[in-house]
Amino acid sequence: MSKITDQITAIAEPIVAGLNVELVDVEFLKEGSNWFLRIYVDTEAGIDISECAAVSREISEKLDELDPIEQNYFLEVSSPGAERPLKKKRDFERAIGQFINVKLYEPFEDSKEHEGYLKAYDGETVTVTIDDQDIDFDISKIAMARLAIQF
DSSP states (O other): OOHHHHHHHHHHHHHHHHTTOEEEEEEEEEETTEEEEEEEEEOTTOOOHHHHHHHHHHHHHHHHHHOOOOSOOEEEEEOOOTTOBOOSHHHHHHTTTSEEEEEEEEEETTEEEEEEEEEEEOSSEEEEEETTEEEEEEGGGEEEEEEOOOO
16 A cells, blocks of 8 residues: 555544444545545445445545645545455455455466455465365465456
């Protein structure tokens, strides 16, 4: 994470927790000439637009008060979507049995990208069932993991 996303995460976590919402991810990036602060939130039952709006109002007020970002930006609060990233222990545990996409830093069997069903996660190893074979990936070797839609 960058310094800005770390700061925003620290600001947002108590706000979303107070609204009984989970902070999934924070992004701060430039698209064209505009900067965007994207905050992804969710609940166990899924999140609706009114909950996103409530989170946006609360976070916007706090950001206006603290002013941690120098440049102008657009604040967007939304669900992480169907292809939710798996970053935290809880994300992996909740995704057991689901179809996922894993991108590695280094190739495994001639590919950096693999898809299969998440079988297990123990904090250090992600076990994915690919073509009826269980493959263990060390968490430190995973660049990104997310839920995937199977076609």
